[in-house]
Structure formats: C-alpha cells, structure tokens
Amino acid sequence: MNKLSPSRRAYEIVTRTMLYVCTAVTCLLLVFLIGYILYQGIPGINWEFLTTERSILRGTIGIFPAICNTLYVIVASLIIALPLGVGAAIYLTEYARNRRLVEIIEFATETLAGIPSIIYAMVGSMVFCISLNMGKTLLAGSLTLVIMVLPTIIRTTQESLKTVPQSYREGSLGLGSGKWHMIRTVVLPSSIDGIVTGCILAVGRIVGESAVLMYTVSMAVGMQDFSTIAGIMKSSGATLTVALYVYAKEEAEFSVAFSIATVLLVLTVLINFAASLAGKKLKPENK
Amino acid sequence: MKDAMTYPNPQPKQTAARSFRAAIKPAERIMQILFLICGLVAVGFVLIISIYLIISGIPAIREVGLFNFLFGTTWSAQNDQYGILGFILTSIYGTAGAIVIGVPIGFFTAVYLSKVAPPKVAAVIRTTVNLLAGIPSVVYGLVGMFVLVPWIRETFNLAAGDSLFAAIIVLAIMILPSIISVSETALNAVPQDYEAASLALGATELETYFRVSVPAAKSGIAAAVVLGIGRAIGEAMAIIMVAGNVANMPSLFSSVRFLTTGIAIEMNYASVGSLQRNALYSIGLVLFLFIMLINVLLNTLLKRDKEG
CATH class of the missing domain: 1.10.3720.10 (MetI-like)
Structure with missing residues (x-):
C-alpha cells in the first residue's frame, strides 16, 4: 500500500469508499423497509384479523376473504400452468429436433417473461372478461395469471432437465423403455427439485401480483358465497395485494394496509425459504 | 440440450423388437404431440397478446391521428x-x-x-x-x-x-x-x-x-x-x-x-x-x-x- 503512487492510492480510496457506501445504502434500505413494515403492521395483527371478514356493523376489519381468494387463485393457476409449463420444458429438452422451433419457443417464453403486468391486465380483461364473456371473476384472473407464470415454470424446469445426466437416458433407453416411459420414470424424478422450485417461484409471483387481479377480478373486499367449486370460480373478490391497495388508497385504513403488508412480507420470506430448501433437499443424489 | 435433440433412436433389428415397438408406438406418439402442443402454447399466447393489442390499439390512434396521439x-x-x-x-x-x-x-x-x-x-x-x-x-x-x-x-x-x-x-x-x-x-x-x-x-x-x-x-x-x-x-x-x-x-x-x-x-x-x-x-x-x-x-x- 505504501509503495503506491498518489494517484493509485487515491483510486484505491475512492473505489473502496464507493463500495462500502453503496453496500451500506443497500443494507440500510433493506433493514429500514422490513423494520418499518413490521413496526407499523404487527400491532394490527391478531387471530380475529386473520380469520374474520370485514364487519361494518361491528366496525372491524378482517382479511379472511382476501386470504381465501389468494389461495383459490394460486391453486387454479397452478393446476393449469404446471402441466403446460412442464410439458413445454419436456418438449424443448427431450423431443425437439428442430433448432428453429426451439428458438421460436424460447423467444416466446422470454417475451412473456418481460411483458409488464399492466399489459397482462389489459389483455386479460379484453380476452377473458369481455371476449369470452367471463366477466370479472376469479376464473378470468387465474387464467390470465397462467400466462404470466408460464415462463417461470418452463425456465426452471428446463434448467433442471438439462442437468439430468445423458447416461441416465441412455441407460433407460438401452434397457428397452420407450421415450415417454423413460421421461416418466427416469428424467422427471431426477429433476423434481427444479419443478418444485418453479412452482414455488410461480406462487411467489401470484402472491405479489396486483395489477392483473385488480382489472380481471375485482376490488371488492367482502366475502362471497363459496359453496361449490364452480361458484368459487365464478365469484369475485380482492386478493391480499388488491385488498392492501384498496385499504391504503381508497379507504385510508393505513394500519390495516400495513398489517396486510406484514402478512405479505411473512409469505414472501416463507416462499423464498421454501424455494431454496426445495433446491437443496429435493436434489437427487449423484446428480 | 443439443445432445438430447440429436439423440439417435436405436434402430430395431429383430422382428420381435419391431412388433414390441409397434405396440407401444401410439402412446409414445400421443405424448410427443401433447408435449409439442404444450411447447407451442407459449408461442400462441405471445401471438394472442400481440394481435389483441394491435387490433384494439389501432382504432383510437386512427381516430385521433398518429401524430396527435404520440x-x-x-x-x-x-x-x-x-x-x-x-x-x-x-x-x-x-x-x-x-x-x-x-x-x-x-x-x-x-x-x-x-x-x-x-x-x-x-x-x-x-x-x-x-x-x-x-x-x-x-x-x-x-x-x-x-x-x-x-x-x-x-x-x-x-x-x-x-x-x-x-x-x-x-x-x-x-x-x-x-x-x-x-x-x-x-x-x-x-x-x-x-x-x-x-x-x-x-x-x-x-x-x-x-x-x-x-x-x-x-x-x-x-x-x-x-x-x-x-x-x-x-x-x-x-x-x-x-x-x-x-x-x-x-x-x-x-x-x-x-x-x-x-x-x-x-x-x-x-x-x-x-x-x-x-x-x-x-x-x-x-x-x-x-x-x-x-x-x-x-x-x-x-x-x-x-x-x-
């Protein structure tokens, strides 16, 4: 250090300062954001808040309907998106021989991943709510979300399929199994970690989505009639993120909004944790 | 991925193997087509989104005028x-x-x-x-x-x-x-x-x-x-x-x-x-x-x- 010329020493000091200052800014932002949300949100959270609906009569606010709606949307979207996405990834890695077709499909996937959610919201409301006459329902919202999370599932599954050693496939085919049999019994089980991770990331994306659900489902924060499955899909109601927006922007119930934010924060932590856990624990040995 | 795509299908030589292959072929074929459809769905979605945006986006631009709009x-x-x-x-x-x-x-x-x-x-x-x-x-x-x-x-x-x-x-x-x-x-x-x-x-x-x-x-x-x-x-x-x-x-x-x-x-x-x-x-x-x-x-x- 002492032998450096003054200009090099200045360079050293300036870059080191920038490194530490910028990292400190990032860390402080993180700590402040998380701390502030928890500080404002935790006091409002209790069992009643999580398990009841809003009651004008008693003047209490509960987010149970929003939790239910979020779950319905997650389940409905994944039921459709998961087979589609895994199927597409299998086609791309196992079957496709035409380089051009693979490039087109991959380009389409990347394009879908880059489209902002407000455009999905617009197109979803045009296609599902208006053209297909579904109205603003959980079904229309879930179908729009299928398109949105598809790239996430395709990409993670594909990455995972690529890491399955070629010798596994050769061994299976060499023992006389057909291609589909080989995929079902050898390739898919060895890439289960990627598929599960893809699912979890998709759940994260759905939980965090607000624009799509606001324009294809609804902003009503009340409870709907959920007696049959068809009834659920035809009904309509705000998910957690939409409820947060409504309470913050339109009803000025800020403590409720922060409590919902805390719930979302906890969910995000759980989802991230589950994703990294799935990546580690489900990975087959000797892969 | 390249390896998977160019993977050679083992050629059947014996008649027994051939008839076995013929027996399982329809299921294999159906699965391949199903997976192809899954793959094409993403392309379909992009096309639908683009077409919807273009068709519904043009009327207003035409009415207002491209220059006035932008x-x-x-x-x-x-x-x-x-x-x-x-x-x-x-x-x-x-x-x-x-x-x-x-x-x-x-x-x-x-x-x-x-x-x-x-x-x-x-x-x-x-x-x-x-x-x-x-x-x-x-x-x-x-x-x-x-x-x-x-x-x-x-x-x-x-x-x-x-x-x-x-x-x-x-x-x-x-x-x-x-x-x-x-x-x-x-x-x-x-x-x-x-x-x-x-x-x-x-x-x-x-x-x-x-x-x-x-x-x-x-x-x-x-x-x-x-x-x-x-x-x-x-x-x-x-x-x-x-x-x-x-x-x-x-x-x-x-x-x-x-x-x-x-x-x-x-x-x-x-x-x-x-x-x-x-x-x-x-x-x-x-x-x-x-x-x-x-x-x-x-x-x-x-x-x-x-x-x-």
Whole structure:
C-alpha cells in the first residue's frame, strides 16, 4: 500500500469508499423497509384479523376473504400452468429436433417473461372478461395469471432437465423403455427439485401480483358465497395485494394496509425459504 | 440440450423388437404431440397478446391521428383530447432517473458481494436482497406513500409530495435486486485466471476488480441495466400510489402519469367501446412496443454474455 503512487492510492480510496457506501445504502434500505413494515403492521395483527371478514356493523376489519381468494387463485393457476409449463420444458429438452422451433419457443417464453403486468391486465380483461364473456371473476384472473407464470415454470424446469445426466437416458433407453416411459420414470424424478422450485417461484409471483387481479377480478373486499367449486370460480373478490391497495388508497385504513403488508412480507420470506430448501433437499443424489 | 435433440433412436433389428415397438408406438406418439402442443402454447399466447393489442390499439390512434396521439400534450377524457407525449416523457424520465440512482448503488453492492465481502456476510445480504425482489409492488407503494411522500412535501416545501421524484426513488429501490443479482452472477463468472494474472502483475485487489473483472463481465452488467429499465418502465401499482396521477407534462416535483399508470388509473371506469377506452388500449400498444425493443436488446446482451 505504501509503495503506491498518489494517484493509485487515491483510486484505491475512492473505489473502496464507493463500495462500502453503496453496500451500506443497500443494507440500510433493506433493514429500514422490513423494520418499518413490521413496526407499523404487527400491532394490527391478531387471530380475529386473520380469520374474520370485514364487519361494518361491528366496525372491524378482517382479511379472511382476501386470504381465501389468494389461495383459490394460486391453486387454479397452478393446476393449469404446471402441466403446460412442464410439458413445454419436456418438449424443448427431450423431443425437439428442430433448432428453429426451439428458438421460436424460447423467444416466446422470454417475451412473456418481460411483458409488464399492466399489459397482462389489459389483455386479460379484453380476452377473458369481455371476449369470452367471463366477466370479472376469479376464473378470468387465474387464467390470465397462467400466462404470466408460464415462463417461470418452463425456465426452471428446463434448467433442471438439462442437468439430468445423458447416461441416465441412455441407460433407460438401452434397457428397452420407450421415450415417454423413460421421461416418466427416469428424467422427471431426477429433476423434481427444479419443478418444485418453479412452482414455488410461480406462487411467489401470484402472491405479489396486483395489477392483473385488480382489472380481471375485482376490488371488492367482502366475502362471497363459496359453496361449490364452480361458484368459487365464478365469484369475485380482492386478493391480499388488491385488498392492501384498496385499504391504503381508497379507504385510508393505513394500519390495516400495513398489517396486510406484514402478512405479505411473512409469505414472501416463507416462499423464498421454501424455494431454496426445495433446491437443496429435493436434489437427487449423484446428480 | 443439443445432445438430447440429436439423440439417435436405436434402430430395431429383430422382428420381435419391431412388433414390441409397434405396440407401444401410439402412446409414445400421443405424448410427443401433447408435449409439442404444450411447447407451442407459449408461442400462441405471445401471438394472442400481440394481435389483441394491435387490433384494439389501432382504432383510437386512427381516430385521433398518429401524430396527435404520440405528440399531443393534453390528455383529457372530458374534452376528447388524447395526447400521450406527457406519459411517454414521464416514463422515460422516471426510468432514466431510477437507473441513474439505482445502477451505481446496485453495481457497487454487486462488486462488494461478489469480490470483497466475507462469504457469510455476502450470504446474509444476498438472502435479504432476494427477499426485496419478492416483496409485492403494492408494499413498496404503501411505504412510499407513508414515508417518502410526506418527507418530500416537508423537505421541499411543496403543497403535495406525490410527484415524479417520489416515483423515481421508489423505482430505484425496486430495480436494485435485479441489478445486484444479475451483475453479481456476471462478476462471479469471470475466470479466476484473469484476476490472478492481474494481481501477479502488481495491481492491487481493487484495481483488479474494477479494471479486469468488471470489463470482463461488462455485457452481463449491461444486461442487468437493461433488465432494470424493463422493470422500471413496466411498473404500475407501486408508482400509482406515489406519483399523484394528474396528466401533467413531467417535471420533477409535479404530479404525473406514466404510460402504465395512465392505463391503470382509467381502466376501471372507461366504458367498453368508448374512444377513451380505445385510447387506453393504444397506450398499451405503445408500452408493448417499448418493452419488445428492450427485450430484444436484453436477449442480445445475454446471448453475447453467454458466448463470452
């Protein structure tokens, strides 16, 4: 250090300062954001808040309907998106021989991943709510979300399929199994970690989505009639993120909004944790 | 993947094997077709989205006139005036501002995490940054509304703090995680030999990182910036909560509408079939074209990065 010329020493000091200052800014932002949300949100959270609906009569606010709606949307979207996405990834890695077709499909996937959610919201409301006459329902919202999370599932599954050693496939085919049999019994089980991770990331994306659900489902924060499955899909109601927006922007119930934010924060932590856990624990040995 | 695609099918030689193959063939064939359909679905979705946006976006542009639509400075549904220059400029200024603030912070943090930080510290910061990436955008909006907007109002002595400036800060924070993680991946991929050679020639560690590692990872870092641009230009719900949403021409401390919030703020009450709603679709088309441009740029950069 002492032998450096003054200009090099200045360079050293300036870059080191920038490194530490910028990292400190990032860390402080993180700590402040998380701390502030928890500080404002935790006091409002209790069992009643999580398990009841809003009651004008008693003047209490509960987010149970929003939790239910979020779950319905997650389940409905994944039921459709998961087979589609895994199927597409299998086609791309196992079957496709035409380089051009693979490039087109991959380009389409990347394009879908880059489209902002407000455009999905617009197109979803045009296609599902208006053209297909579904109205603003959980079904229309879930179908729009299928398109949105598809790239996430395709990409993670594909990455995972690529890491399955070629010798596994050769061994299976060499023992006389057909291609589909080989995929079902050898390739898919060895890439289960990627598929599960893809699912979890998709759940994260759905939980965090607000624009799509606001324009294809609804902003009503009340409870709907959920007696049959068809009834659920035809009904309509705000998910957690939409409820947060409504309470913050339109009803000025800020403590409720922060409590919902805390719930979302906890969910995000759980989802991230589950994703990294799935990546580690489900990975087959000797892969 | 190349291996999988060119994998040779073992040719059946014996008649027994051939008849066995013939027996299982229909199921195999059906599965192959099913998977092909799954693969084509993504392409179908992109086509549907593009076609819908173009078909529904063109009527209003035709009615208003392309020039008046893109370069008109007033947006007012009451007076049937639909000019989106204000929205376009706001989106460009807002994104540029977020990049100017967010990229340096994210870049230096990435260098620190990738090269300087002790592994344990880096792991903790990395986990938290990933958490930041997963937080829903309305939560950022909420904190912005509660902390940033009042702060701006008091510090700069304004009547209201909802402004382009507030939106820029929120966007800068929101693009940080993607910039940090993509740049860090690129920096981690720089071969150790480069750094070892530089150190052996007498460069200090920091000189090595900034004059050898960073240039070697430059297309990955450029991809991070472009990704950040894409995120910022497409964000709607966080900035709708802090930007005030009045259709003004942009200035730093005035209430503004972005392309995204311009759509979002009127979508729920513009009646179907009206010129107002069609004009919203046209804004969507303009935004879509911006995004496609950015995507193509991003893919080129990422491809170049992969090829080294």
